[in-house]
Amino acid sequence: AQSVTQLDSQVPVFEEAPVELRCNYSSSVSVYLFWYVQYPNQGLQLLLKYLSGSTLVKGINGFEAEFNKSQTSFHLRKPSVHISDTAEYFCAVSALNRDDKIIFGKGTRLHILP
Amino acid sequence: DVKVTQSSRYLVKRTGEKVFLECVQDMDHENMFWYRQDPGLGLRLIYFSYDVKMKEKGDIPEGYSVSREKKERFSLILESASTNQTSMYLCASSFPGQVDEKLFFGSGTQLSVL
Numbered sequence: 001a002q003s004v005t006q007l008d009s010q011v012p013v014f015e016e017a018p019v020e021l022r023c024n025y026s027s028s029v030s031v032y033l034f035w036y037v038q039y040p041n042q043g044l045q046l047l048l049k050y051l052s053g054s055t056l057v058k059g060i061n062g063f064e065a066e067f068n069k070s071q072t073s074f075h076l077r078k079p080s081v082h083i084s085d086t087a088e089y090f091c092a093v094s095a096l097n098r099d100d101k102i103i104f105g106k107g108t109r110l111h112i113l114p
Numbered sequence: 115d116v117k118v119t120q121s122s123r124y125l126v127k128r129t130g131e132k133v134f135l136e137c138v139q140d141m142d143h144e145n146m147f148w149y150r151q152d153p154g155l156g157l158r159l160i161y162f163s164y165d166v167k168m169k170e171k172g173d174i175p176e177g178y179s180v181s182r183e184k185k186e187r188f189s190l191i192l193e194s195a196s197t198n199q200t201s202m203y204l205c206a207s208s209f210p211g212q213v214d215e216k217l218f219f220g221s222g223t224q225l226s227v228l
Contacts, residue, residue, distance in 0.1 A: 034216070036217075041221075042221060043118070043204060043219035043220050043222055044157075044204070044206075044217070044219040045219070046216040046217070049216065090157065101159060101162065101172070102217060103159075104149075104156050104157040104158075105156055106154060106156035107156045107157075
């Protein structure tokens with residue numbers, strides 16, 4: 001079975017500062033990895049995903065994430081955040097098999113300070 | 115534009131009532147999912163379905179059932195609502211056998227059980 005750990009439940013950061021949201025996963029098989037974002041009063045939408053190939057993945061809104069197999073991590077980064085990035089961010093994992101289930105982490109709430 | 119529609123944004127029910135949460139998608143997706151979202155717990159999978167009249171238990175199915183009579187519609191049923199089922203419920207859908215494809219989410223139903 002797979003599991004996801006998001007180490008920080010909340011991350012405050014000043015506007016225009018860089019941010020990293022941490023995600024570690026556990027799995028006995030190869031996995032796909034995802035980051036989803038939930039803006040206030042909305043459903044979740046996909047930010048980016050890692051399937052294979054380059055370990056640095058670029059997503060929407062200037063976000064990127066790096067897959068590190070040895071550290072079983074998939075941290076999300078943005079070099080300069082904006083007030084509109086205020087949201088909850090979810091890391092998710094799915095095993096490379098026919099089972100289409102995606103397992104989500106507990107989420108990290110990003111607070112942008114003016 | 116693709117759409118997953120949840121029939122109610124807010125719902126208030128009394129303990130013991132039978133509750134139906136409806137979800138409709140217009141993308142001809144085979145896979146549909148019900149999650150509940152609670153602060154500090156992230157998204158937890160309740161039930162999912164790979165095809166019409168087919169259902170699988172997720173991680174927390176107790177107290178819930180589902181119905182998938184038509185491909186586009188996936189209903190979550192609370193047979194006898196309890197206060198610990200107060201939560202945000204999210205429906206999602208995806209193509210089959212393509213776990214690397216993203217989940218499409220509805221906007222959620224905030225259920226309060228009094």
